[in-house]
Amino acid sequence: MLRKMILTIFLGGISLLFYMPQSEAAESRIDGKNRFEVAVNVSKNGWSRSNTVIVTNYLAYADALSASPLAYKKDAPILLTQNNHITPITKNEINRLNAKEAVIIGGTGSISNHAENELKSMGLSVTRIDGKDRFVVAQNIAMQLSNKGKAVIAYGLNFPDALAIAPFAARNEYPILLSSNDSLPSATKNALKDKNITSTYIIGGEASVSNSVKNQLPSPIRIGGANRFEVAENVIRQLNLTTQTAFLSSGLDFADALTGSVLAAKKNAPLLLTIPARLPNETKSIIQDKTIRTFTILGGPASVNNNSTALLGKTIVLDPGHGDHDAGASANGLKEKDIVLDVGLRTRSKMINAGAKIIMTRSDDTFLALTARSTIANNSGADSFISIHSNAAESPAAHGSEVYYDTTFSGPESKRLAEEIQKELVKRLGTSDRGEKEANFHVIDKTRIPSILVELGFITNPSDASKLGSPTYRQKSADAIYYGTVNFYTK
DSSP, rough: OHHHHHHHHHTOOOOOOOOOOOOOOOEEEEEOSSSSHHHHHHHHHHHHHOOOEEESSSOOOOHHHHHHHHHHHHHHOOEEEEESSSOHHHHHHHHHTTEEEEEEEEETTTTTTHHHHHHHHHOOEEEEEOOSHHHHHHHHHTTTTTOSSEEEETTTTTTTTHHHHHHHHHHHHHOEEOSSSSSSOEEEEEEEEHOOOEEEEEOOTTTTTTTHHHTSSSSEEEEEOOOHHHHHHHHHHHTOOSSSEEEEEEESSSSHHHHHHHHHHHTTOEEEEOOSSSHHHHHHHHHTTTTTEEEESSSSSTOOOOOGGGTTTTTOOOOOOOOETOOOOOTTEEHHHHHHHHHHHHHHHHHHHHHHHEESSSSSOOOHHHHHHHHHHHHHHEEEEEEEEEEEEETTOOOEEEEESSSSHHHHHHHHHHHHHHHHHHHHHHHOOEEEEOOOOOHHOOOOOOOEEEEEEETTTTHHHHTOOOOOHHHHHHHHHHHHHHHHHHH
């Protein structure tokens, strides 16, 4: 540590010129043991009372695709039920809301007369919006909406595209009308005419709604994409939607996104789609580009895995030490600058996959002064700063991992981050535990957010060096930094 201490003393008097404080990142989850309970919990999150409830079948997405604008107009939650009877938890929620009216979406094949009579027996005024097929149901819902001259056209034989646009359509009271791939159903044509629609948004690529259909639509604007995740991304980009907060739901099932879409509209938030185990690249891209920091996750871990959202909305600066002419410590055929860059890039990959936005002080063999590194951290709006190093000592007997923090700024948080990462380093690398230590190294002394300096191991110790030179142990080092950071933010 002697060489690093000297450098710190030399630069310690340089003042910090710029600082932009980070905003708080937040994540909440609305879940439940099944889709009925998720819908109820969405309702509880958004409504203390509601005069109206929208009721639809928990399996029949076709009827429900167009329901969000109507639900938003009536300031009503969408609740799910079974076909032959009203699910008990849904009944309880209707009672809690003190609802007076229920609007059933779909015919008796979706919600039976017996279930309708159950709602009536609860004292509700019940209306049903149905039709011979999903296209007619969408047409009939459209007739309940105010005429604003615009409509959304979505593929009617699958759900993701319609749900991605649902919060936007709901807030603007634009009807969501449905189409097949290569032909425009007569019900949709009639709705366009009856509603005096003068312009349309097509949601989805040509594989969903073909150009032959597009050519039949008034003033069409297509929002497409290579897949459902990119379509949801492009809804935000092309419509320039506000992204102060966003909703995140599985793109592989419709129920959570459907019931959550109305709440998203109430919060003026877009809806992004994901898969259970990881965030798709398209979803990560829009989160990072728009620096979305606040999220509501719809559904339980089986729908949106905790690991895939562990760092959702966080911005983290990773700082691989040294670089270029500054090799750092060298011993046992290794250079510190190479080790820490490799570990930093591996850490970046893991953190991005968990939803974080990562800022690298360097991502190749370049040199950055210490002042530049701390300035990047302070001007980035980041949530935390992690500087990665390998240690050195005159005696080859010195060995083990340690993490440094400084108490000048964000001291308690820095100490806790150091503790969490140190625990993971020792556990995953099998190195000696040298603990967490306070020090005034420039990159953590002058950084105003929670910041630490990680010493993975001693490059001068043969045992530690064999680990630092191993791709397997470098990945374990990245894993340790990652999981320690996750623990810091989630505990």
